Amino acid sequence: MTAHKQRLEPRKPPVQKRSRATVDGILSAAAQVFEAHGYAAGTTNRIAERAGVSIGTLYQYFPSKEAIAVALLERHIAETDHRLHEWVDHMVAEQHGLRAALHDYVTGMLEMHSERPKLQHILLEDTPLPDRVHQALLEAERAAAKTLAGLLRLYSEVRRVHLEQAGFVVVQTVESLTHRFAAHPDQQIISRTSFVDELVTMLESYLSCSAPRDRR
Amino acid sequence: MTAHKQRLEPRKPPVQKRSRATVDGILSAAAQVFEAHGYAAGTTNRIAERAGVSIGTLYQYFPSKEAIAVALLERHIAETDHRLHEWVDHMVAEQHGLRAALHDYVTGMLEMHSERPKLQHILLEDTPLPDRVHQALLEAERAAAKTLAGLLRLYSEVRRVHLEQAGFVVVQTVESLTHRFAAHPDQQIISRTSFVDELVTMLESYLSCSAPRDRR
Amino acid sequence: MTAHKQRLEPRKPPVQKRSRATVDGILSAAAQVFEAHGYAAGTTNRIAERAGVSIGTLYQYFPSKEAIAVALLERHIAETDHRLHEWVDHMVAEQHGLRAALHDYVTGMLEMHSERPKLQHILLEDTPLPDRVHQALLEAERAAAKTLAGLLRLYSEVRRVHLEQAGFVVVQTVESLTHRFAAHPDQQIISRTSFVDELVTMLESYLSCSAPRDRR
Amino acid sequence: MTAHKQRLEPRKPPVQKRSRATVDGILSAAAQVFEAHGYAAGTTNRIAERAGVSIGTLYQYFPSKEAIAVALLERHIAETDHRLHEWVDHMVAEQHGLRAALHDYVTGMLEMHSERPKLQHILLEDTPLPDRVHQALLEAERAAAKTLAGLLRLYSEVRRVHLEQAGFVVVQTVESLTHRFAAHPDQQIISRTSFVDELVTMLESYLSCSAPRDRR
DNA sequence: TATGAATGAGTCTTCATTCAT
DNA sequence: CATGAATGAAGACTCATTCAT
Numbered sequence: 001m002t003a004h005k006q007r008l009e010p011r012k013p014p015v016q017k018r019s020r021a022t023v024d025g026i027l028s029a030a031a032q033v034f035e036a037h038g039y040a041a042g043t044t045n046r047i048a049e050r051a052g053v054s055i056g057t058l059y060q061y062f063p064s065k066e067a068i069a070v071a072l073l074e075r076h077i078a079e080t081d082h083r084l085h086e087w088v089d090h091m092v093a094e095q096h097g098l099r100a101a102l103h104d105y106v107t108g109m110l111e112m113h114s115e116r117p118k119l120q121h122i123l124l125e126d127t128p129l130p131d132r133v134h135q136a137l138l139e140a141e142r143a144a145a146k147t148l149a150g151l152l153r154l155y156s157e158v159r160r161v162h163l164e165q166a167g168f169v170v171v172q173t174v175e176s177l178t179h180r181f182a183a184h185p186d187q188q189i190i191s192r193t194s195f196v197d198e199l200v201t202m203l204e205s206y207l208s209c210s211a212p213r214d215r216r
Numbered sequence: 217m218t219a220h221k222q223r224l225e226p227r228k229p230p231v232q233k234r235s236r237a238t239v240d241g242i243l244s245a246a247a248q249v250f251e252a253h254g255y256a257a258g259t260t261n262r263i264a265e266r267a268g269v270s271i272g273t274l275y276q277y278f279p280s281k282e283a284i285a286v287a288l289l290e291r292h293i294a295e296t297d298h299r300l301h302e303w304v305d306h307m308v309a310e311q312h313g314l315r316a317a318l319h320d321y322v323t324g325m326l327e328m329h330s331e332r333p334k335l336q337h338i339l340l341e342d343t344p345l346p347d348r349v350h351q352a353l354l355e356a357e358r359a360a361a362k363t364l365a366g367l368l369r370l371y372s373e374v375r376r377v378h379l380e381q382a383g384f385v386v387v388q389t390v391e392s393l394t395h396r397f398a399a400h401p402d403q404q405i406i407s408r409t410s411f412v413d414e415l416v417t418m419l420e421s422y423l424s425c426s427a428p429r430d431r432r
Numbered sequence: 433m434t435a436h437k438q439r440l441e442p443r444k445p446p447v448q449k450r451s452r453a454t455v456d457g458i459l460s461a462a463a464q465v466f467e468a469h470g471y472a473a474g475t476t477n478r479i480a481e482r483a484g485v486s487i488g489t490l491y492q493y494f495p496s497k498e499a500i501a502v503a504l505l506e507r508h509i510a511e512t513d514h515r516l517h518e519w520v521d522h523m524v525a526e527q528h529g530l531r532a533a534l535h536d537y538v539t540g541m542l543e544m545h546s547e548r549p550k551l552q553h554i555l556l557e558d559t560p561l562p563d564r565v566h567q568a569l570l571e572a573e574r575a576a577a578k579t580l581a582g583l584l585r586l587y588s589e590v591r592r593v594h595l596e597q598a599g600f601v602v603v604q605t606v607e608s609l610t611h612r613f614a615a616h617p618d619q620q621i622i623s624r625t626s627f628v629d630e631l632v633t634m635l636e637s638y639l640s641c642s643a644p645r646d647r648r
Numbered sequence: 649m650t651a652h653k654q655r656l657e658p659r660k661p662p663v664q665k666r667s668r669a670t671v672d673g674i675l676s677a678a679a680q681v682f683e684a685h686g687y688a689a690g691t692t693n694r695i696a697e698r699a700g701v702s703i704g705t706l707y708q709y710f711p712s713k714e715a716i717a718v719a720l721l722e723r724h725i726a727e728t729d730h731r732l733h734e735w736v737d738h739m740v741a742e743q744h745g746l747r748a749a750l751h752d753y754v755t756g757m758l759e760m761h762s763e764r765p766k767l768q769h770i771l772l773e774d775t776p777l778p779d780r781v782h783q784a785l786l787e788a789e790r791a792a793a794k795t796l797a798g799l800l801r802l803y804s805e806v807r808r809v810h811l812e813q814a815g816f817v818v819v820q821t822v823e824s825l826t827h828r829f830a831a832h833p834d835q836q837i838i839s840r841t842s843f844v845d846e847l848v849t850m851l852e853s854y855l856s857c858s859a860p861r862d863r864r
Numbered sequence: 865t866a867t868g869a870a871t872g873a874g875t876c877t878t879c880a881t882t883c884a885t
Numbered sequence: 886c887a888t889g890a891a892t893g894a895a896g897a898c899t900c901a902t903t904c905a906t
Contacts, residue, residue, distance in 0.1 A: 038342040040256030054892045125337040126254045169414045176392030198385045202422035209421040270867045470774045472688030486871045557769040601846045608824030630817045637857040638850035702888045
């Protein structure tokens with residue numbers, strides 16, 4: 001009868017500050033609810049309730065549940081990107097050594113993922129997201145790899161030749177492991193500090209070794 | 217009136233072979249359906265249909281949808297474990313060098329995750345699994361780390377001191393990266409071969425470096 | 433998430449007699465509910481309740497509310513068609529005069545519309561019916577005009593030249609007036625008998641006049 | 649908490665001209681919206697938007713959606729009545745023959761219904777109108793029949809005895825057929841001109857025949 | 865044991881209406 | 886008087902689960 005699934009953006013960003021606050025409130029509530037219940041069981045009513053608004057208001061700002069998920073993911077992508085650039089700028093300015101730089105990066109990402117460890121995966125794996133979001137995600141990863149490659153070029157310790165490939169591996173590794181560790185912070189075989197150290201060591205030795213040591 | 221969430225085991229291991237086949241059929245169907253539609257949209261009716269049994273029969277063998285998810289996850293854990301041990305045995309027998317061994321391991325895991333790349337995450341993140349499953353999962357990882365540590369001890373190239381920690385890092389890294397790569401095989405910045413090579417290189421250089429190169 | 437609005441037929445005519453009864457029960461209930469509340473206010477829950485089945489059962493047989501409306505309309509078209517042919521056959525067999533034939537026809541239609549006077553209009557005007565239903569409706573009217581033309585040919589009293597046009601006018605007139613009268617049976621300016629008589633007279637004098645009496 | 653269904657009149661005839669224009673604008677917008685979307689899907693927000701006023705303003709002038717429908721219907725009744733009297737006056741003045749008079753009448757009504765063919769039915773069949781509106785409708789029809797009877801008396805060609813009954817039949821016939829035809833102007837078995845001619849012929853022969861030609 | 869029709873709690877979403885500004 | 890953000894009751898529809906056959 002009606003035409004669902006059209007725009008996935010807030011209908012009209014109804015202009016001002018009140019709305020900004022409301023939208024943010026809904027998104028934060030959604031993040032909590034999805035984190036706690038999963039996507040399917042994270043009902044829009046629960047989100048609205050947690051956000052302290054009526055269900056009607058929620059739908060004033062988001063045309064569908066899916067739109068909320070998309071907004072959440074885009075927010076996450078933006079935040080990750082922001083963190084990365086901030087870190088890169090900081091590193092360029094501070095001129096620390098490679099190990100220190102990696103340590104800083106790993107710590108930052110671990111911190112970031114410790115907030116809502118499960119959210120991304122819930123969003124990524126259980127939501128039938130429109131393709132453009134997946135594209136955006138891949139694009140963001142590609143961009144991150146490139147950015148990182150640019151930074152790595154500045155370190156004399158780095159011996160790898162294909163810096164973009166190396167950047168990709170580093171980004172993926174940090175993202176994945178950091179995320180995994182954050183998901184089960186307590187019951188781990190290894191302490192947080194040790195984990196960071198080992199990871200940094202791995203990355204450092206990888207970046208500073210010149211090539212596959214020997215043929216298989 | 218409803219009786220959700222009771223036992224999560226197959227009611228009675230219903231005697232013998234006929235049932236064995238049926239249970240397997242249902243699990244395989246569930247794997248396909250969850251992979252394709254996600255957990256929430258993977259309806260029990262769809263699973264039953266794909267398995268070629270009636271919905272009634274499905275509920276003869278599994279008391280709830282959740283029980284199917286749990287069984288699937290346990291099956292996956294067992295399989296991973298099996299693969300690991302097989303590989304370890306093979307490595308012990310063949311006496312290859314470290315790099316070759318790692319290459320074999322990485323390739324095997326990548327292969328394994330390429331089958332149903334999304335299934336685990338769907339199961340892990342969207343199902344409110346009973347805690348004992350999470351425990352089992354962590355336990356399995358711990359065991360894997362130990363097993364790997366045992367193997368690593370046999371290689372003279374390995375210089376790491378805390379082998380269990382190293383085993384943990386290796387297991388996690390391979391598991392994560394392999395999984396990530398398998399999820400988006402096409403649109404990657406790096407080829408499959410390069411990916412494997414880089415990953416192996418990273419692991420090798422990590423394992424064969426004696427310690428953090430320098431203090432931070 | 434799912435794909436609504438596909439088929440508008442009962443999903444699978446689930447085979448047997450029980451279903452036949454259920455489908456009929458639902459349709460009858462729907463007819464009553466739509467008649468009483470209008471299309472929009474005729475909720476599927478109300479229909480199910482009136483039919484004595486659960487809402488789930490209703491959706492086992494009809495994929496959407498619209499499908500129910502369509503089925504109802506198709507049923508009506510079929511019934512009208514059936515009535516018309518029955519009447520034609522009867523008239524051909526009985527060899528009554530034109531007036532008697534018309535009287536019989538008008539009475540029959542009036543009877544038929546007295547059952548649920550508003551239903552058709554509700555279905556026609558408020559439901560966003562798929563186009564093929566509208567086509568079917570027009571087609572049915574065209575066929576009725578033709579059928580009637582065939583019958584009129586048998587009456588010597590009929591002087592009209594364009595029998596199909598005449599058939600069309602008669603069908604439309606009877607359908608419309610009969611319907612209107614049935615809608616407000618009580619509070620009419622004219623009695624039911626008089627109404628039928630006048631209508632018959634009008635039709636008779638129309639059919640038996642040779643042409644426009646005079647130029648305008 | 650809700651206050652549905654209270655008064656159905658504009659709250660206060662809010663003074664003068666500005667309001668007059670606003671009310672008219674809303675009604676016209678409502679007519680378009682109902683015609684295009686049906687009653688249920690014709691939302692008050694859409695009406696307000698089309699009228700170029702805020703939803704709040706709409707509710708300043710109409711206490712409910714239903715009140716708009718009622719006002720629309722009353723407007724329609726008044727207009728029909730106006731047309732009829734205009735026509736009668738014209739006919740009395742011009743002294744045309746019966747056929748010409750009928751032709752004029754039919755043409756006028758056809759024209760009128762061609763504007764928003766579906767609106768009336770939507771209003772009539774899908775809105776749970778308060779009874780007094782139905783009363784008013786019937787009353788208007790009765791009055792029309794009487795008015796028409798008065799006119800018919802002036803024509804020597806008319807032989808019918810019960811002029812009021814005849815007036816009723818004529819009014820109903822013209823109203824119904826004209827409306828039906830207007831609703832599906834394109835796909836008709838008969839052209840517009842032919843339709844008018846046939847209808848006029850039918851009415852003329854009816855009015856000028858003295859009585860049921862023969863007993864049944 | 866297998867079947868599949870029936871169930872109904874629970875979901876997302878809409879929209880008439882209110883009221884603070 | 887006008888505005889439009891907020892409200893929440895209510896509706897269409899889904900799907901895990903049961904149970905009579």
